Structure formats: C-alpha cells, structure tokens
Amino acid sequence: MPRAAFFTKETITAAGLEIVRAGGEDSLTARALSKALHCSSSPIFTVYEGMDKIKEDVRNAARALFSEYVSDVMDYYPAFKELGIRIVRFAKQEPNIFRMLFLGLDSSYTAEISKVDLCLDGIEEEYGLTEAQTRLLFRQIWPLACGLAVINAQNPEVYPEAEISEILSTEFTSMMHFLKSGQQVINITPRLRSSADEQKL
Numbered sequence: 769m770p771r772a773a774f775f776t777k778e779t780i781t782a783a784g785l786e787i788v789r790a791g792g793e794d795s796l797t798a799r800a801l802s803k804a805l806h807c808s809s810s811p812i813f814t815v816y817e818g819m820d821k822i823k824e825d826v827r828n829a830a831r832a833l834f835s836e837y838v839s840d841v842m843d844y845y846p847a848f849k850e851l852g853i854r855i856v857r858f859a860k861q862e863p864n865i866f867r868m869l870f871l872g873l874d875s876s877y878t879a880e881i882s883k884v885d886l887c888l889d890g891i892e893e894e895y896g897l898t899e900a901q902t903r904l905l906f907r908q909i910w911p912l913a914c915g916l917a918v919i920n921a922q923n924p925e926v927y928p929e930a931e932i933s934e935i936l937s938t939e940f941t942s943m944m945h946f947l948k949s950g951q952q953v954i955n956i957t958p959r960l961r962s963s964a965d966e967q968k969l
Contacts, residue, residue: 774811777825784826785833785865793868796823830865834858841887846894848887848906852913852936853929859917860924867921870914884910901947908943909936 783804787796798809798819805812816822837858844850859866884906892902913936919926927935 774807775805775815777815780805780812780815780822781825781829784822785829788826788830788864788868789862790864792864793823796826827868830869833862833865834869842890846887846940847890848909849933849936849940851884851887852909853933855913856917856920856927856932857929859921863921863924866917871918871921895944897947904953905940905943905947909939912936912939 780801783801784796787800787804791800796819798812801812801822802809812822838851838854841847841850841854859870888902888906891897891905892899897905916927916932916935920932
C-alpha cells in the first residue's frame with residue numbers, strides 16, 4: 769500500500785519558492801525542502817516524482833508572482849514606462865526570484881510577458897507610431913530596463929528609483945524624437961582612426 773502524502777503540491781511549491789527567495793535557484797534542493805517542511809524526503813517524493821518537476825512548478829509560481837506584480841500596469845500612463853519601472857523595482861525587492869526568471873534557466877520568460885504586447889499596442893495608438901517604429905522603440909528601451917533591473921538585483925543602492933525613472937524617460941524621449949524625425953539608423957562600425965576616415969553622425 770503506498771505511503772500517504774502529508775503535503776500537497778501547493779505546499780511544497782510554496783516552500784520551494786521561499787527557498788529560492790532566500791538563497792537563489794541553486795539552493796532549491798531535496799535537502800533544503802526537507803528542512804523547510806520539517807520532514808524526510810519521502811513524503812515530498814510521494815507527491816512529486818523528482819526535483820525537476822518541483823523546480824518547474826516553483827518557476828511557474830515565480831511567474832505567477834511576477835504576473836501579479838505587474839497586473840495593473842495598464843491602469844498607468846504611459847503603461848510601458850510603468851512596466852519598466854516595475855521590473856526594476858521587482859528586481860530590487862525580489863532579487864533571487866528575478867534572477868531565476870530573467871537570468872536563469874527560464875530567462876526566455878522575458879519574451880512571454882503578456883503585458884509587453886498590451887503596452888506596445890497602447891504606445892502605437894497613443895503616439896501615432898507604425899508597428900515597425902513601435903518594435904524599434906521596444907528594442908531600444910526594453911534591454912535598458914532589464915539592464916537596470918540586473919544592476920538593482922545585484923546592488924539596489926546604485927540607482928535610486930527617481931534616477932531610474934529619469935533614465936527611462938530620457939531614452940523614451942530621445943527615441944520618440946528620432947522616430948518622429950524620419951531618420952534612419954546609422955550602423956557605426958568602429959575602425960582605426962589611422963586606417964580610414966572617421967565615420968560621423
């Protein structure tokens with residue numbers, strides 16, 4: 769007769785998320801789970817077949833946590849900037865969960881954030897941009913926001929939130945001026961000054 773399970777998947781996943789929150793994704797082990805749940809590994813693996821599935825469910829729980837964190841960004845104007853600020857703020861408040869979602873095995877999660885497309889649709893409509901212009905705007909600002917988030921996950925004292933807001937506003941305003949000007953991007957390739965004329969804007 770199989771041993772009765774003492775824990776649900778939800779209980780184990782919640783404990784796993786707390787372990788990641790405190791020590792990072794690498795700290796999520798069977799031993800750490802057993803310690804957190806005050807049991808041997810047997811009851812845990814009565815519910816789960818192995819650690820891979822537990823880690824998958826913990827990542828899903830982390831996704832749900834972040835989704836809830838940005839769930840109301842469309843209530844703000846401009847929503848795209850609010851989303852950028854939220855990502856940086858989340859990295860500051862939940863550095864280990866941020867690293868798991870955006871820098872770890874699940875780093876492809878960045879492209880799956882549903883609020884991005886909603887924000888981009890709003891920008892396209894509100895600023896009269898084409899879809900191509902909106903995607904170019906996203907391509908320039910999104911890596912900047914994520915880069916600021918990475919810095920804040922490592923050292924939250926480097927950029928205060930007011931400065932982050934100013935940096936994002938400067939980039940957004942600069943890109944809007946560029947897009948509205950009708951100019952094309954000039955791909956500047958670094959070359960030795962002695963070998964060719966300098967390439968200038």
